[in-house]
Amino acid sequence: MTGRKARIAVIGLVGKSMFFEVPRFHMGGETVHANGFHEEWGGKGFNQAVAASRQGAEVAFLGATSMSDSKPLTDFCNKEGLHATIAAKPEPTACAAIMTDGTGETRVTVYPGARLEAADVSEFAAAIAAADFLLLNNEVPDAVNLRASEIAEAHGVKIIFNPAPAHQIPAEVRRRVSLFTPNEFEETEMGEASCDVVTTLGAKGCRIRSTGEVVHAPPADAVDSTGAGDTFTGVLAVRLAEGESLRDACAAANEAASLETTVRYVLSAIPKRAAYSHSIVAGGLEEMS
Numbered sequence: 001m002t003g004r005k006a007r008i009a010v011i012g013l014v015g016k017s018m019f020f021e022v023p024r025f026h027m028g029g030e031t032v033h034a035n036g037f038h039e040e041w042g043g044k045g046f047n048q049a050v051a052a053s054r055q056g057a058e059v060a061f062l063g064a065t066s067m068s069d070s071k072p073l074t075d076f077c078n079k080e081g082l083h084a085t086i087a088a089k090p091e092p093t094a095c096a097a098i099m100t101d102g103t104g105e106t107r108v109t110v111y112p113g114a115r116l117e118a119a120d121v122s123e124f125a126a127a128i129a130a131a132d133f134l135l136l137n138n139e140v141p142d143a144v145n146l147r148a149s150e151i152a153e154a155h156g157v158k159i160i161f162n163p164a165p166a167h168q169i170p171a172e173v174r175r176r177v178s179l180f181t182p183n184e185f186e187e188t189e190m191g192e193a194s195c196d197v198v199t200t201l202g203a204k205g206c207r208i209r210s211t212g213e214v215v216h217a218p219p220a221d222a223v224d225s226t227g228a229g230d231t232f233t234g235v236l237a238v239r240l241a242e243g244e245s246l247r248d249a250c251a252a253a254n255e256a257a258s259l260e261t262t263v264r265y266v267l268s269a270i271p272k273r274a275a276y277s278h279s280i281v282a283g284g285l286e287e288m289s
Contacts (some may be wrong), residue, residue: 017095017266
């Protein structure tokens with residue numbers, strides 16, 4: 001621990017997540033009736049910000065919504081302890097339809113809706129400059145990530161980049177990243193990296209590229225994997241900001257992500273720090289051949 005709260009800045013999409021519980025996924029033009037429905041705020045960057053905040057970090061978040069949704073989202077962020085900068089746009093707020101089948105697997109369709117612009121980052125510059133880590137992902141335009149990475153570099157702020165959804169990252173952004181956190185598919189799409197890479201492996205845990213180690217996740221009775229990767233990245237950033245080694249931070253992130261999968265939806269599933277013991281730090285490693 002550093003003796004003060006970790007400071008994390010997050011830029012990302014935020015929108016309305018609509019969850020449909022289905023007995024199985026569609027085939028062809030088939031109509032499938034849902035057994036349940038739930039709606040909440042969501043988005044990769046937003047989920048990561050909530051996960052980091054629930055670790056006890058001081059978290060600032062930049063996102064965009066429609067003009068009518070700006071205040072309700074800001075009110076929600078205030079209750080979560082998030083310092084939110086919301087850019088109000090004339091377009092509808094982003095929306096995601098998330099189908100989960102009886103095994104816990106998911107299918108996601110996203111409407112990007114209101115989007116950040118590079119100019120919006122200027123209002124967030126002070127939050128970036130004060131952060132230990134800046135979290136970025138591919139759900140916002142490249143110009144936004146480029147401007148944010150310029151500010152981070154100018155102030156010596158490390159960047160963790162979650163390359164999701166899979167997308168070619170501009171070279172100027174890539175060279176400023178300290179750590180990538182792809183899943184296995186995203187890792188194959190992103191190619192070479194000049195920094196370390198921690199690849200999430202679902203229920204298996206994660207792999208640290210620089211050492212070849214696999215840090216195993218604890219077993220979990222998964223019911224919904226949505227948001228597990230975001231929980232992993234948010235927790236990882238906080239633990240690294242607190243001075244933990246990459247290995248130990250991965251173990252903590254694995255444990256939080258595993259616990260997240262045992263509860264349906266995302267906001268109700270992202271655990272607070274006190275909800276798990278971080279008991280696997282001392283073990284759970286396997287060297288890759």
